[in-house]
Amino acid sequence: MRRSMARGLAALAIAFGTVPAGSGTANAAISDGAAVSACGSSYYVQRKATIGWGQDVTVFLLYSASTKLNCVVTMKHPDMGWVYGAATALSAGIQAEGGSWKTDPGDYKYYAGPVYLSAPGKCVRFSAYYEEYGAGYSHDINCTSPWGSCG
Numbered sequence: 001m002r003r004s005m006a007r008g009l010a011a012l013a014i015a016f017g018t019v020p021a022g023s024g025t026a027n028a029a030i031s032d033g034a035a036v037s038a039c040g041s042s043y044y045v046q047r048k049a050t051i052g053w054g055q056d057v058t059v060f061l062l063y064s065a066s067t068k069l070n071c072v073v074t075m076k077h078p079d080m081g082w083v084y085g086a087a088t089a090l091s092a093g094i095q096a097e098g099g100s101w102k103t104d105p106g107d108y109k110y111y112a113g114p115v116y117l118s119a120p121g122k123c124v125r126f127s128a129y130y131e132e133y134g135a136g137y138s139h140d141i142n143c144t145s146p147w148g149s150c151g
Helices: 002-016 032-039
Strands: 044-051 057-064 069-076 088-096 106-108 111-117 124-134 137-144
Touching: 032 044, 032 057, 032 069, 032 111, 044 124, 044 137, 057 088, 057 124, 069 088, 069 124, 106 111
Parallel strands: 088 111
Antiparallel strands: 044 057, 057 069, 069 111, 088 106, 088 124, 124 137
């Protein structure tokens, strides 16, 4: 029940551009530059969402006019405690309308991705997953953005 509630709140946060207020302390925002560094210097951030009870992870959707590719990366926040720098479950994904998901799941220390996708003339959505840890608990956080960034 707790996992499905967390998933639902995270999905609503993405859909409405808000972040669920949890019992944890909010982490400092990850700069757009960190995501650009992961995808490449020609990329710029189109959309992003910070997720989790402690706002521990940010997923970025970027685009490059020169490569004509979308890029998604899910990044841990540097001040999220012992999890930052430890290999834990993390994923980044992207899908074009009518296409299948491209994902990069695994155990990562800092970020998942980059995942690249060509989607000319189509809307895309992005997803993120991570396992959130707290005092004596862990639960899965999944989110999927609405369709957007059409082009």
